[in-house]
Amino acid sequence: MNDVLRLENISKTYGKDGTAAVPVLKDLNLRVGAGEVVALVAPSGAGKSTLLHIAGLLDTPDSGRVLLKGRDLTGLSDKLRTAARREELGFVYQFHHLLPEFTAEENIVLPQLANGVSEKISKERARDLLGRVGLTHRADHRPAQLSGGEQQRVAFCRALANGPALLLADEPTGNLDPGTSDRVFDVLVSLVRETGLAALIATHNLQLAERMDRIIRLGEGARAEM
Numbered sequence: 769m770n771d772v773l774r775l776e777n778i779s780k781t782y783g784k785d786g787t788a789a790v791p792v793l794k795d796l797n798l799r800v801g802a803g804e805v806v807a808l809v810a811p812s813g814a815g816k817s818t819l820l821h822i823a824g825l826l827d828t829p830d831s832g833r834v835l836l837k838g839r840d841l842t843g844l845s846d847k848l849r850t851a852a853r854r855e856e857l858g859f860v861y862q863f864h865h866l867l868p869e870f871t872a873e874e875n876i877v878l879p880q881l882a883n884g885v886s887e888k889i890s891k892e893r894a895r896d897l898l899g900r901v902g903l904t905h906r907a908d909h910r911p912a913q914l915s916g917g918e919q920q921r922v923a924f925c926r927a928l929a930n931g932p933a934l935l936l937a938d939e940p941t942g943n944l945d946p947g948t949s950d951r952v953f954d955v956l957v958s959l960v961r962e963t964g965l966a967a968l969i970a971t972h973n974l975q976l977a978e979r980m981d982r983i984i985r986l987g988e989g990a991r992a993e994m
């Protein structure tokens with residue numbers, strides 16, 4: 769299987785220069801194949817956010833390589849990393865981070881316009897994505913007029929707006945009550961599968977993790993299995 773994301777021998781220690789060094793990741797290896805939906809399960813403090821930041825090109829490891837679709841991005845300039853992030857990656861967080869003054873549709877259109885897509889195509893894509901998550905009737909609503917689950921579904925659409933190769937999600941339904949979380953999580957996994965992209969989804973919820981293709985556990989000693 770072609771790897772969309774590959775982390776090779778990643779190590780990261782915080783505070784190396786001071787006395788209180790915190791080793792977080794040590795020789796970590798991880799891969800996510802094309803079309804694969806992978807769960808990342810980690811106890812609090814094991815380095816889940818650190819790993820997602822490194823995979824998302826928001827932070828750099830002390831050593832090791834980050835490959836996206838086979839391309840080594842480890843030594844790239846900030847400018848090229850930003851471009852790679854915009855073109856190849858989609859992010860979903862625990863909180864939706866939608867722009868409050870814009871409608872659901874506009875929140876999905878704006879990142880496409882910023883990427884040079886025409887207004888017509890951007891709107892068509894936004895409508896298509898909103899349809900896939902069952903929110904066609906909420907296209908013209910602002911975030912404050914939407915429920916928590918609806919806000920998260922719009923955030924999923926926005927993450928996929930520019931057709932990324934890889935979706936990185938950090939507790940994407942962690943802010944919702946358990947019933948809503950279950951349903952909204954299923955929407956996310958269906959959306960990822962329909963669009964055929966690869967996804968690495970961090971969750972504390974083992975039941976949700978078990979619905980994915982594979983589980984990577986980040987545990988004591990911060991080592992993960994390939």
Ligand SMILES: Nc1ncnc2c1ncn2[C@@H]1O[C@H](COP(=O)(O)OP(=O)(O)OP(=O)(O)O)[C@@H](O)[C@H]1O
Pocket residue numbers: 782783790792810811812813814815816817818819
């Ligand atoms: N900038 C930093 N400087 C020093 N230590 C840090 C820094 N950022 C994170 N850490 C420490 O590194 C460890 C891993 O942090 P990280 O945020 O990756 O954990 P996590 O697994 O995402 O935890 P949680 O699930 O609770 O959010 C923690 O012990 C944290 O205190």
